[in-house]
Amino acid sequence: MSFHPKMAYDATFHKSSRTLADPGPPFTFTPERRARLDEVLTRYPPDRKRSAVLPALYLAQQQHGYITGNAMRHIAEILEITPADVEDVVSYYTMFYTKPVGRFVLNVCRTLSCALNGAERVTEELCAKLHIKPGETDTSGTFTLVEVECLGACDRAPVVMVNDAWHECVSPESVGHMLDSLRTRGESALTGCHLAVEKR
Amino acid sequence: MEPLLTQDVRKPNGYTLDFYVEHDGYAGLRRALGMAPDQIIEMVKASGLRGRGGAGFPTGTKWQFVDKKSPNPRYIACNADESEPGTFKDHVLMERNPHLLIEGCAIACYAIGAKVAYIYIRGEFLHVQQVLEAQIAEAYKAGYLGKNILGSGFDCDVWIHRGAGAYEAGEETALLESLEGKRAQPRNKPPFPAVVGLYNCPTAVNNVETLCNVPLIVKNGAEWFAALGPEKNGGPKLYCISGQVKRPGVYEASMHVTLRELIEGERYAGGAREGRTLKAIIPGGSSVPVLLPEQLDVPASFDAVQKAGSLLGSAGIIVCDDTTCMVWLAENLLHFYRHESCGKCTPCREGTDWLHKILHRIERGEGQMRDLDLLASISAQIGGKTLCAFGDAAITPVQTTLKHFRHEYEAHIREGRCTLVADWRARQPIGAH
Ligand SMILES: Cc1cc2nc3c(=O)[nH]c(=O)nc-3n(C[C@H](O)[C@H](O)[C@H](O)COP(=O)(O)O)c2cc1C
C-alpha cells in the first residue's frame, strides 16, 4: 500500500460502510445462563465449542434484548473464537437483533401462501394502526413490525409470529383485537400453534 | 390408505410416551437392535424409501455411502429446518408424534454406527422444540435413549440444535456449517457429507419425515412398505396443501393418489373456493415448476410428477386461483429468494436481486419488452452455476411463469399496470425493501 502524502487515505479511501456493532454496556452472562451454556457445550465435542454460538447468542439476546458488541466479545471468549467469528454469525441470521426492538416483535409472513390469503393487507393494516413502516418500532416502544419469509405454517395463513408465538389465520379485521389484547394482557395474550392444530 | 404417520396427531395425549408405547411404539427400535446394522440398511434399501426433504434420494443408498472405514465418529443430522415455502409437515410430526422421530433417529444412528443425532430445527419452531425437548427427556428416562439402550449395549444421544432464521440452513451442507457455528453457506460437493460431513466426519443428513418412516419399515418389513405406493415410491407420504383452496392442511396418502384428488377431492383440500377456478399449481414447494390445472391427473409420486414436468420436492402444494397475477407471484417468490440467498455464489447473490428488481418494475407497470429477454438471460446465467440447488430453485418461478403466462407479462408492459389486482392484495404496493 502506498502512503503518498497527497492521498487522504484516512479521510476517504479506507472508510468502510460497515457499521460497527453497538458495544453496549459491559456484558457477562448471569450465573444461570452461564450454567445453561456450559450444559449446552457438553452436547458438542470438546474441541468444537464454536457449535454453541447460536445457543449462546439466544441466551445473550434473552438477557439484554438485543446483541451488543460486548456480548459478542464475551461469547467469543467463552467459545474460544474471535469476536469477528461471532459477528459473522450474528449478521447472517435474521433472528438476532443488533438494535433494541419493541416488547412485541410482529413478524408478518409475506411469502406466497400467506400473501395469497391476504398477508399484504395484514401488513398494511398493522402499518396504519401503529403508524410505522415494516422494520420500524412504534413510538411507545411496544411493537416492532417486521416482514418475514415463510414460517412453515402456510395452511393457517396468514401467520404472524409475535416474538416466538404463532398467531394463525390472522385477518386485516382481526389485527386490531390482537394489538389491543397484547397491550392490555401482555405476554399472556400470545397464542401458540398446537392448540390450533388440535382443534381441527 | 389409513394414515400411518399422522393417525394420532389429533388425540390430545397422542404425543406422549405412554400413548406411543401403548400403541406399539419403540417396537421398531427393539427389533432393530436385534439385527445387524447392515441388515437394517439393506431393509431400508429394499423398502425403496426416498428422502422426503426435497431431492427424493433413496435413503438406504445414502446410508450405505456413509464411510464405515473412517476412524472418525459418525453422525446423523436430522433436517428439521422446514423452510421451503409451502411446506409445513415436519412440524406436525415433531409436535404431535415426536417419539416416532426419536425412534427413527435412534434406528438411523444404529444403522450407520453413529452415537449422536443432532436435530437441526428452525428457530421459528420454538413451541415445537419445547414439545420435542420434553419428549426426548422422557425417552431418556425410559431408557430409549442414552447409554446401553434396552440392554443392547448401544449408546445414542439425540440433541436439538436451534437455527436462527435462514432458509439456506436447510441445504444439507449449509446445515452442517450452521451446526458447526458458522454462517449457513453450502460447501462444495464432492466430498459428500456421507464421507466428509459434520466436523469432517461421515454424516447422514435426513429429513424429519424420512426418519419417521424408518421405524415403520423395521417394524413391518420392506415389502409391506414398498407395496403401499407405486413402484419406487413406497410408503405413506405427507402432502401440505396451502394457498387458495377450501381446506388447506397436511394430508397423508399413498403416492397412488393424484394431484387432482389431493387438490379437489372431498377427503382432501376440496378444490378452489366458491366461485373461483384453479389457475396454477406449484406441487413441491416454491422451488419447483408451475403446473397448469389440466396437468393434475397424475399420481403425486416423485417419478410421476417429474414426468409431468415438475417435481414433488417437499410435497408443498401451493394452489393459486384465477385471482392471482402470475407476475406478482414471480415477484413474491423472488423477494423470498433474494432475501434468502446466502451470498456465497455471485450469480445467485447478484442475480436474484436483479431478477427481483426487474419483476418489481414490470409488476408496477414500468417494464419494457426487452426486460423479458433480460429475465430469461439472467436466469440462464444463474442456473447450474451455483454450489447448491438454491440457484436453480430461485430461477424456477421466473422461468415457468414466463413459459406458461408470457401473455400476462406482455399485458403488464403494454398497459403499463398490473392487469389483475385482487382484493386480497395490498392497496398500495408495499414496495421493495
Ligand atoms: C436451498 C435448499 C433448501 C433446503 N431446505 C430443506 C429443508 O428445509 N428441509 C429439508 O428437509 N431439506 C431441505 N433441503 C434438502 C436437503 O439439502 C437434503 O436434500 C435433505 O435434507 C436430505 O434429506 P432426505 O434425503 O431425507 O430428503 C434443501 C435443499 C436446498 C438446496
Ligand code: FES
Ligand atoms: S407462506 Fe406464510 S407460513 Fe408459509
